[in-house]
Amino acid sequence: SNPFEVKVNRQKFNILGRKTKNDVGLPGVSQSKAIKKRTQTLLKEYKEREKTNVFKDKRFGEYNTKISPEEKMIRRFTLERQQNYGKKNIYNLNEDEELTHYGQSLAEIEKLNDIIDSDSDTEERGTLSAELTAAHFGGGGGLLRKKASSGQQDEEEEKPKSRKELIEEMIAKSKQEKQERQTRRESALELTEKLDNDWKEIQTLIARKTPKSERKDKEVEKPKPDEYDMIVRELGFEMKAKPSERMKTEEELAKEEQARLQKLEADRLRRMRGIDEQANKKKSSHVSADDLADGFILDKDDRCLLSYKDGKINIEEEEEEKDKEEEEEGGKEDNENEGESEEESASEDEEDGAADSHSDLESDLESEEEAAGNKEQKKHKTSENESQNVKELDPKMEAAKSELPYTFAVPESYEMFKSLLAGRTIEQQLIILERIQKCNHPSLAVGNKAKLEKLFGFLLEYIGELATLDIPELRTIDKLVLPLYDLCQMFPEAASDSIKFILRDAAHDMEEVIEVKGRATFPGLDTLIYLKITSLLFPTSDFWHPVVTPAFMYMSQLLTKCRITTLQDVIKGLFICCLFLEYVSLSRRFVPELINFLLGVIHISLPKKQAQGYTVVHPFAPVGKNSELLLVCDKKDLESWQKQNLPLSIVTRLKETSRTEMNHIRLSCLALCFDLIKKCAALYESLPSFHEIMHPVRILLTQHVPVNAHPEQMQERYRSALKELENKVKHYTPLICEKKKPVPLKQYTPKIVKVLEFGRKQGGSKKEQERKQLIQKHKRELKGAIREIRKDNQFLARMQLSEIMERDSARKRKVKELLGSLATQEGEWKAMKRKKGKN
Numbered sequence: 001s002n003p004f005e006v007k008v009n010r011q012k013f014n015i016l017g018r019k020t021k022n023d024v025g026l027p028g029v030s031q032s033k034a035i036k037k038r039t040q041t042l043l044k045e046y047k048e049r050e051k052t053n054v055f056k057d058k059r060f061g062e063y064n065t066k067i068s069p070e071e072k073m074i075r076r077f078t079l080e081r082q083q084n085y086g087k088k089n090i091y092n093l094n095e096d097e098e099l100t101h102y103g104q105s106l107a108e109i110e111k112l113n114d115i116i117d118s119d120s121d122t123e124e125r126g127t128l129s130a131e132l133t134a135a136h137f138g139g140g141g142g143l144l145r146k147k148a149s150s151g152q153q154d155e156e157e158e159k160p161k162s163r164k165e166l167i168e169e170m171i172a173k174s175k176q177e178k179q180e181r182q183t184r185r186e187s188a189l190e191l192t193e194k195l196d197n198d199w200k201e202i203q204t205l206i207a208r209k210t211p212k213s214e215r216k217d218k219e220v221e222k223p224k225p226d227e228y229d230m231i232v233r234e235l236g237f238e239m240k241a242k243p244s245e246r247m248k249t250e251e252e253l254a255k256e257e258q259a260r261l262q263k264l265e266a267d268r269l270r271r272m273r274g275i276d277e278q279a280n281k282k283k284s285s286h287v288s289a290d291d292l293a294d295g296f297i298l299d300k301d302d303r304c305l306l307s308y309k310d311g312k313i314n315i316e317e318e319e320e321e322k323d324k325e326e327e328e329e330g331g332k333e334d335n336e337n338e339g340e341s342e343e344e345s346a347s348e349d350e351e352d353g354a355a356d357s358h359s360d361l362e363s364d365l366e367s368e369e370e371a372a373g374n375k376e377q378k379k380h381k382t383s384e385n386e387s388q389n390v391k392e393l394d395p396k397m398e399a400a401k402s403e404l405p406y407t408f409a410v411p412e413s414y415e416m417f418k419s420l421l422a423g424r425t426i427e428q429q430l431i432i433l434e435r436i437q438k439c440n441h442p443s444l445a446v447g448n449k450a451k452l453e454k455l456f457g458f459l460l461e462y463i464g465e466l467a468t469l470d471i472p473e474l475r476t477i478d479k480l481v482l483p484l485y486d487l488c489q490m491f492p493e494a495a496s497d498s499i500k501f502i503l504r505d506a507a508h509d510m511e512e513v514i515e516v517k518g519r520a521t522f523p524g525l526d527t528l529i530y531l532k533i534t535s536l537l538f539p540t541s542d543f544w545h546p547v548v549t550p551a552f553m554y555m556s557q558l559l560t561k562c563r564i565t566t567l568q569d570v571i572k573g574l575f576i577c578c579l580f581l582e583y584v585s586l587s588r589r590f591v592p593e594l595i596n597f598l599l600g601v602i603h604i605s606l607p608k609k610q611a612q613g614y615t616v617v618h619p620f621a622p623v624g625k626n627s628e629l630l631l632v633c634d635k636k637d638l639e640s641w642q643k644q645n646l647p648l649s650i651v652t653r654l655k656e657t658s659r660t661e662m663n664h665i666r667l668s669c670l671a672l673c674f675d676l677i678k679k680c681a682a683l684y685e686s687l688p689s690f691h692e693i694m695h696p697v698r699i700l701l702t703q704h705v706p707v708n709a710h711p712e713q714m715q716e717r718y719r720s721a722l723k724e725l726e727n728k729v730k731h732y733t734p735l736i737c738e739k740k741k742p743v744p745l746k747q748y749t750p751k752i753v754k755v756l757e758f759g760r761k762q763g764g765s766k767k768e769q770e771r772k773q774l775i776q777k778h779k780r781e782l783k784g785a786i787r788e789i790r791k792d793n794q795f796l797a798r799m800q801l802s803e804i805m806e807r808d809s810a811r812k813r814k815v816k817e818l819l820g821s822l823a824t825q826e827g828e829w830k831a832m833k834r835k836k837g838k839n
Contacts, residue, residue: 005029038795046796254441261439264406271400404428408436410451417458418465426479433459433483442490453494456487460498463533464526472525472649481536488537495537496547502530503550507557514561522562522572525648531555531579541586548583555580559593563619564604565626567662568651570669573597575648577676581683588683595680595693601673602700605630605666613703614696630666637663643671643713667714674717677701681724691730698725 005028011020060076061067067075161169248256411417421429442449463480466473488495506527510520534551542548555576564570580594600620604627616622632638641664650665657665677697684690701722707715 002028034791035795038792042792042795043799046799251441251443254438254443257438258441258444261406261435268400268403268406271396273397404431404435406435407439408432410436410440410448410455411458412451412454414458414461417455418462421462426476429476430479430483433480437483437486449491452487453491456484456491456495457498459484459487460502460530460533463529464502467526467529468524470652472652474647474649477529481533484533485537499530499534499537499547500550502527503534503547503554506530507550507554510557510561519563520561521565522558522569525651528572528575528648531576535579535582540583543587552583555583556591556593559597560618564600564629566654567629567665567669568654570601570604570629571646571648571651571665574601574646574669574672574676581676581679584683588686590684590687590693592693595697598673598677598680599697599700601630601669602697602705604628605632605670605673606704606706607631613699630670632663632666634660634663636660638667638709638711640664641667641711641714644668646672667711671714671717674714674721678717678721678724681721681728685728688732690728694725698722701725 005026007025007027009023009025057063060079061072408420411420420432424432436455437452440448440451442452459480463477463484466477466480506523510523513520531551531554534547538545538547540548558576559573562569562573564573577594577597580591583589584591596617599614600616603616603620603622606628608623608628621627637660640660644664646665646668654662654665681690681694684693687693701718705718707718710718
C-alpha cells in the first residue's frame with residue numbers, strides 16, 4: 001500500500017489498559033469503495049428513475065385460485081370505486097352511479113342501439129351477410145373475384161362485377177328484406193288485435209265475481225311490504241337539495257320595510273284626499289286586429305324651439321309648459337263640443353236638403369238651439385256624476401283619515417311623544433312605536449341612532465307616568481315592555497344609562513328623606529315597576545352588572561331602611577321579596593334581607609308576645625304600634641277568606657276598601673309569605689349553613705304561629721312551608737387539614753457517594769443506563785445517516801454536473817463542425833467567384 005494514503009490517528013496521552021480502535025486509517029481506499037458502491041446502486045437508480053421496463057399484473061386476485069370469479073369482480077369493483085372516490089365527488093348530491101359490466105357501461109348497454117327485430121330468424125341474429133363481409137373486410141380483392149357459377153351460365157356472363165354493382169345489389173337486397181319484415185309485422189299485429197277482440201268477447205262469459213269471504217282471505221295472504229322497500233320508495237320521491245336564497249342583511253330588511261311603509265302612507269294620503277286611482281287610470285280602448293292605426297295622432301308635440309340668449313341655450317320654464325298644457329286641454333274640450341254640434345247640424349241639413357233655400361236659415365237656428373240644450377244636459381250629467389263620486393269617496397276618505405299613518409318621525413320631546421300616544425288604544429300605541437322604529441332605523445340615516453336612544457327615555461318616562469295614575473294602567477305597561485326590550489337590544493348602553501339615572505335619583509331621594517326625617521318610606525309604584533323592568537331587560541345572574549347590581553343594592557336598602565307602618569308598605573315589601581327571588585333564581589345568591597323581612601312579616605301577624613328563640617331586625621320592632629299589623633281576630637273574616645292574588649294596583653285602592661276586605665288582604669299577605677318561605681327553602685338548600693339561616697323561621701312557625709285559628713287553605717300553605725324546612729337533611733363536611741408530605745428533620749449523618757472511575761458514564765439504575773446507551777446509539781446513527789445522505793447528494797451533484805459538461809462539450813463540438821463546414825463552403829464559393837471574374 002502507498003504510505004502517503006495511510007492516516008495515523010495520534011493520541012495526546014497514552015493510557016495503560018485502554019484499547020484503541022482505528023489507530024491507522026486508509027481514507028483513499030474507503031473513499032474508492034464508497035464511490036464504487038454508489039455507482040453500482042445509487043447511480044443505477046438515478047439513470048433508471050423514469051424508465052419502466054417491467055409489466056406488473058396488478059389485477060386483484062388474478063393468480064389466486066382460492067377466490068371465485070364473482071368475488072374477484074366484486075372486490076375489483078370496490079377497489080375501483082375507492083380509487084375514483086376523491087375530491088371530484090365531494091359536490092355530487094345523490095347523483096346516480098355509473099355501473100359497468102365487463103368494462104361496458106350498463107346505461108349504454110340498456111340503450112339497445114343495435115336492436116334486431118324480433119321477426120328475424122334467431123339463427124341469423126347478430127351475423128353479417130357474406131356480401132357485407134366481402135365488401136368491408138375482404139380487402140378489395142375479393143370484390144373482383146368471380147362468383148361461383150350455377151354451372152349452367154356461359155363464360156361471358158360470369159364476368160366479375162364492379163364495386164358499384166355489388167353495392168347496388170346489396171342495397172336492393174336490404175330493401176327487399178326490410179319490406180318483407182314490415183309485411184310480417186303488420187300481419188302479426190292484425191292477428192293479435194283479432195285475438196284480443198275475441199278474448200274480450202269470451203271474457204264476459206267467463207267472468208265471475210268472487211265472494212267477499214274469499215276476497216278477505218286473499219287480502220290477508222298479501223305479504224306486507226318490507227321496511228327497506230318502503231324507505232327506498234320514500235327516498236325515490238324525496239326532493240333533492242336546492243340552493244336557497246341569500247339571507248338579507250339588517251340594513252336591507254330595514255330599507256325594504258321603510259319603502260313598504262312609505263308606499264302605504266302615500267296610498268292612505270291619496271285616499272284621504274279623495275283621489276281615486278282607478279279614475280286616473282286611462283281605460284284601454286279596444287283595438288281590432290284589422291285596425292291599421294291610420295288616425296294615429298300624437299297627444300302633444302314634445303319638441304321645443306332652440307333659441308339662444310347671451311350665448312346660452314334659452315329653455316322655457318316647466319310652469320309655463322304646464323299652463324300651456326292646461327289651456328290646450330280646455331281648448332280641446334270646447335272643440336269637441338263644437339264638433340258634436342256641427343255633426344248634428346250637418347245631419348239635419350241632409351234631412352232638409354229637399355226644402356227651399358229659406359229653410360237653410362231655419363235649420364241653422366234649430367241646430368244652434370239643440371246644441372245649447374245638449375250642453376246644458378251634459379253639464380247637468382257631469383254635476384250629478386261628481387256628486388255621486390263625492391258620496392262614494394266620503395266613506396273612503398273618512399276611513400283613510402281614521403287610519404293610523406304608516407310613517408312617523410321620532411318625537412323630539414316628551415310632550416310630542418305623549419301627544420302622539422294620547423287617545424290611542426294599546427294596540428294602536430304598539431303599532432305606532434313599531435312603525436317609528438322601522439321608519440327610523442339606525443342604518444337608514446346618520447342621526448336615527450340618537451333619536452331612537454331618546455325614544456327609549458321617553459318610553460320609560462311614559463311607563464312611569466302610567467304607573468302613577470289614580471288607577472294605574474298595568475296592562476298597558478305590560479304591553480309596552482316589548483318595544484322597550486327591542487330598543488334595549490338595539491342600544492344597550494343608552495338603555496343602561498337611562499335606568500341607572502332613574503335608580504340613582506331614587507337612591508338619592510331616599511337618602512335625603514332619611515337625613516331630614518330619620519326614616520324612609522317605600523317608593524311609589526313607578527319605581528317598583530322600574531325594578532321589575534330591570535330584571536326583564538338585563539341578565540340578573542351575572543356576578544357584577546352595571547345596572548342589576550345597583551338595583552340589587554337599592555332593593556336591599558328598601559327592605560332594611562323603610563319603616564313598615566301601613567298595609568301598603570307590607571304589600572310593597574312582599575313585592576320586592578318576589579323580585580329578589582326572581583333576581584337570584586339562577587345565581588342562588590344568598591340575600592339575608594329577604595329572610596329577615598319574611599321573618600318580620602310573620603311576626604307582625606301574631607298577637608303581642610315576647611319574642612322567644614328568634615330576633616326581629618329593623619325595620620320591624622318586637623313590640624310597638626305596628627307590631628300587630630297583619631293580625632286578624634274576626635272569625636267571620638277568617639272563615640270567609642279565600643286565597644287570591646295580590647295585584648300591585650291594590651296599593652292605590654286600600655283606602656276605599658271595607659274592614660272585611662282589609663282582613664282578607666292581610667291573610668293573603670300571610671299566605672304569600674308562607675309561599676315565599678317555601679321557595680327560599682328550595683333555593684338555599686345547597687348552602688352548608690341552611691339550617692342555621694332558617695332556624696329562627698322554623699322556631700317561629702313551630703312554636704308561635706296559631707295554626708288552628710287560620711282557615712284550611714292557610715293551614716295547607718303553612719304545613720307545606722314547614723315540611724320544606726324540616727325535610728332538608730343536615731350535611732356537614734368535617735374540617736380536615738390538607739394532606740401534605742411530611743418534611744423530614746435535618747440530620748447530620750454524612751451522605752456517602754460512590755466514587756466512580758474517570759471517563760465512565762455516571763448513571764443510576766440499570767434501566768437508566770440502558771436508556772442512556774440507546775440515546776447515545778440513536779445520536780450516533782443519526783449523525784451517520786446525515787453524513788451518508790450528504791455524501792449521496794454530493795455524488796449525485798457530481799454526476800449531474802458531468803452530464804451537463806458532456807452535453808455542453810458535444811454541443812460545442814457540433815457547432816464548431818458546422819461553422820467549419822460553412823467556412824469551407826464560403827471559401828469555395830468565393831474561389832469560384834474569383835475564377836468567373838478572371839474569365
